[in-house]
Amino acid sequence: MPDAYIFDAMRTPRGRGKTSGSLYSVRPVDLLAQLLRTLQRRHDLPTRLVDDVIVGCVTETGEQGACIARFAALQAGWDFDAPGMTINRFCASGLQAINSAAAWVMSGMHDLVVAGGVESMSRVKMGSDGGAIWDVRTQFSVGSVPQGISADLIATMRGLSRQDIDAFALDSQRRTAAAQASGAFDRGLVPVLDQNGQVILGTDEFPRPDTTMDKLGALPASFETMGRQFKLDALVRPRYPQVDRINHIHTAGNSSGIVDGAAVLLVGSEARGRELGLEPRARIRATAVCGEEPIIMLTGPVPATRRALKRAGMEIGDIDLIEVNEAFAVVPLMWMEDLGVDHDRVNVNGGAIAMGHPLGATGAMLVGTVLDELEARDLSTGLVTLCVGGGMGIATIIERV
Numbered sequence: 001m002p003d004a005y006i007f008d009a010m011r012t013p014r015g016r017g018k019t020s021g022s023l024y025s026v027r028p029v030d031l032l033a034q035l036l037r038t039l040q041r042r043h044d045l046p047t048r049l050v051d052d053v054i055v056g057c058v059t060e061t062g063e064q065g066a067c068i069a070r071f072a073a074l075q076a077g078w079d080f081d082a083p084g085m086t087i088n089r090f091c092a093s094g095l096q097a098i099n100s101a102a103a104w105v106m107s108g109m110h111d112l113v114v115a116g117g118v119e120s121m122s123r124v125k126m127g128s129d130g131g132a133i134w135d136v137r138t139q140f141s142v143g144s145v146p147q148g149i150s151a152d153l154i155a156t157m158r159g160l161s162r163q164d165i166d167a168f169a170l171d172s173q174r175r176t177a178a179a180q181a182s183g184a185f186d187r188g189l190v191p192v193l194d195q196n197g198q199v200i201l202g203t204d205e206f207p208r209p210d211t212t213m214d215k216l217g218a219l220p221a222s223f224e225t226m227g228r229q230f231k232l233d234a235l236v237r238p239r240y241p242q243v244d245r246i247n248h249i250h251t252a253g254n255s256s257g258i259v260d261g262a263a264v265l266l267v268g269s270e271a272r273g274r275e276l277g278l279e280p281r282a283r284i285r286a287t288a289v290c291g292e293e294p295i296i297m298l299t300g301p302v303p304a305t306r307r308a309l310k311r312a313g314m315e316i317g318d319i320d321l322i323e324v325n326e327a328f329a330v331v332p333l334m335w336m337e338d339l340g341v342d343h344d345r346v347n348v349n350g351g352a353i354a355m356g357h358p359l360g361a362t363g364a365m366l367v368g369t370v371l372d373e374l375e376a377r378d379l380s381t382g383l384v385t386l387c388v389g390g391g392m393g394i395a396t397i398i399e400r401v
Helices: 028-043 068-075 093-107 136-143 147-158 162-182 213-217 224-229 270-276 301-312 330-339 362-377
Strands: 005-011 052-056 084-087 112-120 199-201 259-268 282-291 321-324 381-388 392-400
Touching (some): 005 270, 005 362, 028 068, 028 112, 052 068, 052 093, 068 084, 084 093, 093 112, 093 259, 093 282, 093 362, 093 392, 147 330, 162 213, 162 330, 259 362, 282 301, 321 362, 362 381
Parallel strands (some): 052 084, 321 381
Antiparallel strands (some): 005 259, 112 259, 282 392, 381 392
């Protein structure tokens, strides 16, 4: 079975996902198209040889509807023969796009695929696509609650305090500030330009380097009202009767931020890369997805990681650097506890608490982040994992070549 190689990885900066954010004026199709143009120019890529453009996007409605992958490729001026497909596995969509691209290449059915993700959370509001996940009747029938309540449930069951959660969030901010200052993100960042070629945004604008424990401690719990006053906490008790009361401790400061952004990777076979003069940066060793109980929901990264390690024939100690998406602070804390991994290998440049979580793009961004850092430290193997709505998990292992 042929290997799937990563030849390049790039992303836009993350812009605040509000009308006041720098990227609010940019359509999501243009965020993605600018990256596709950059990718083509950087490698003098004959786009007719791209077998598919696979893009993750969570809120597929309005400006993000109608297969944004295909229309971004057309907007970028790519050859008509380069098709596109948009996929949705909630927060894992960007990483699923990469895993799907790798599977096509490893099967021999495709030779060159562009994979990534996009989400403009300022222009296309989260939840505006509707669906079962937002339907109270479905929540009662299948057993589901808002993710923030799931995060607070996990923290309660594990005895994590507000101080524990806030301390992790503060560390994420500090790591991100240090990474920005050192230029750790520079290789993968592609500034977003306006129609005149002027820079709209050249660096992530969501981080708050002035964050302190006092500021974090002053923030109200984000999910207490919906949990207690709207009675959603009651949905938890039939499945977790041992939990008398959920301790609501996740806030806007220790949860992932709402932002805009896009990312793309170039994935292909060794033969196609050699033909086009592409230098492989890494190969994809293993991928995994799993389902989890849909109320606790966010625990999926643990079994997904174990499944990917098993497929790769590896142990967790074989992994040099890890990215666990910081959807909520409890997720990486839980993952580190269950896998027995110290924080010095996990999210070394901070994460979504500091930089934000552009839903469909985050997984693809994290692959680029861990690859850049592996190269900077001259290390070999990296793992990316995310929790996923509806009770799922995803993981991918890459190895430098």
